[in-house]
Amino acid sequence: xxxxxxxxxxxxxxxxxxxxxxxxxxxxxxxxxxxxxxxxxxxxxxxxxxxxxxxxxxxxxxxxxxxxxxxxxxxxxxxxxxxxxxxxxxxxxxxxxxxxxxxxxxxxxxxxxxxxxxxxxxxxxxxxxxxxxxxxxxxxxxxxxxxxxxxxxxxxxxxxxxxxxxxxxxxxxxxxxxxxxxxxxxxxxxxxxxxxxxxxxxxxxxxxxxxxxxxxxxxxxxxxxxxxxxxxxxxxxxxxxxxxxxxxxxxxxxxxxxxxxxxxxxxxxxxxxxxxxxxxxxxxxxxxxxxxxxxxxxxxxxxxxxxxxxxxxxxxxxxxxxxxxxxxxxxxxxxxxxxxxxx
Numbered sequence: 001x002x003x004x005x006x007x008x009x010x011x012x013x014x015x016x017x018x019x020x021x022x023x024x025x026x027x028x029x030x031x032x033x034x035x036x037x038x039x040x041x042x043x044x045x046x047x048x049x050x051x052x053x054x055x056x057x058x059x060x061x062x063x064x065x066x067x068x069x070x071x072x073x074x075x076x077x078x079x080x081x082x083x084x085x086x087x088x089x090x091x092x093x094x095x096x097x098x099x100x101x102x103x104x105x106x107x108x109x110x111x112x113x114x115x116x117x118x119x120x121x122x123x124x125x126x127x128x129x130x131x132x133x134x135x136x137x138x139x140x141x142x143x144x145x146x147x148x149x150x151x152x153x154x155x156x157x158x159x160x161x162x163x164x165x166x167x168x169x170x171x172x173x174x175x176x177x178x179x180x181x182x183x184x185x186x187x188x189x190x191x192x193x194x195x196x197x198x199x200x201x202x203x204x205x206x207x208x209x210x211x212x213x214x215x216x217x218x219x220x221x222x223x224x225x226x227x228x229x230x231x232x233x234x235x236x237x238x239x240x241x242x243x244x245x246x247x248x249x250x251x252x253x254x255x256x257x258x259x260x261x262x263x264x265x266x267x268x269x270x271x272x273x274x275x276x277x278x279x280x281x282x283x284x285x286x287x288x289x290x291x292x293x294x295x296x297x298x299x300x301x302x303x304x305x306x307x308x309x310x311x312x313x314x315x316x317x318x319x320x321x322x323x324x325x326x327x328x329x330x331x332x333x334x335x336x337x338x339x340x341x342x343x
Contacts, residue, residue, distance in 0.1 A: 034054075036054065037054060037135050037136065038051075038054045038058045038059075038136035038137070039051065039052040039134070039135055040071065040074070040133075041131055042071045042131065042132055042134070043129060043130070043131055045070075046070045046071045048069050048070065048071060049067065049131065051066040058107070058138050059107065059108075059110060060109040060110040060111055061110050065110075071083070072084055073108075074108055076107070077108070086099075087132075090132065091130065091132075094123040094130065094132070096120075096121065096123075097120070097121060098119070099120070099121060105118065107136065116139045117136050117137060118139050119137075121133065121134055217253075220246055220250070223243070226242050227242050273318075273319040274319050274321075275317040275319050276317065276318075276319075277316070279316075280305075280318075280323075281303075281305045283323065283324065284303055285303065287324055287327045287328060288301045288327075288331070291331050291335070294332075295335060296335060298340045299340065
């Protein structure tokens with residue numbers, strides 16, 4: 001069956017086909033020519049067949065200049081011999097992929113300068129010919145930003161390390177200072193305790209001494225009154241006993257004053273013993289005799305010495321003044337805290 005075609009219909013279809021082709025070309029130009037990444041198309045032999053506007057800008061060529069080059073001319077000289085082998089390998093097993101994974105890629109401009117790039121590959125067939133499409137991105141800005149970021153990262157790490165060291169140093173210094181403060185606190189506490197104890201000791205000593213002053217002073221006053229009375233009665237023989245009491249009380253007062261002086265010397269750390277050979281029995285008897293005036297009624301002091309050889313009693317080395325003070329303190333406490341009529 002044969003159908004007659006209307007010439008007007010053929011003309012309309014032709015015009016529609018031309019319009020569709022024109023629209024397709026325009027879309028191709030919009031996508032290819034003005035894409036925001038560089039696009040280069042080459043055949044199996046590596047001859048560049050087309051390149052978009054941005055590719056010309058990236059490589060520093062005028063429009064149309066890239067068409068006269070091979071793809072190896074866009075690769076740095078030191079790796080161009082390897083690139084041909086890689087291109088042939090891709091032609092044998094073409095696939096859409098990125099190249100240069102985990103390694104830096106570089107491209108070469110017209111002026112010979114090299115710049116970092118990222119490249120992805122794809123391919124298509126046209127009339128028995130295979131073409132390769134390279135999508136090229138200039139990563140100079142990205143690499144510069146990465147380098148700057150790495151520098152900043154290193155700076156931050158160094159600053160952090162310096163800061164951590166400073167914190168560690170200051171923490172260590174603070175711990176040392178705290179230790180010193182604790183030590184100073186302990187020393188101050190000990191000093192305050194010692195000062196408090198010394199103050200209490202002084203208070204007790206002053207209280208005791210004030211009491212002890214009254215005894216010899218009372219003996220002095222009483223003995224002086226009795227001597228005055230005996231002299232008025234014309235009985236001077238009776239004055240001797242009371243004169244002895246006055247002398248003993250005087251020595252007792254001197255001993256008390258020496259004790260006050262000893263406390264000051266002890267506080268200043270200046271007391272030194274001056275040992276000499278002493279007849280202990282004689283020293284004790286003399287001290288006991290001087291204490292008779294402060295005995296309570298009915299009280300008496302008994303002494304008992306024993307020993308033999310050179311060590312007793314004539315060859316004892318001691319400080320007679322300090323030893324006398326010890327005896328006086330012992331006797332004073334014994335007299336004070338013993339009842340009447342006690343030995």
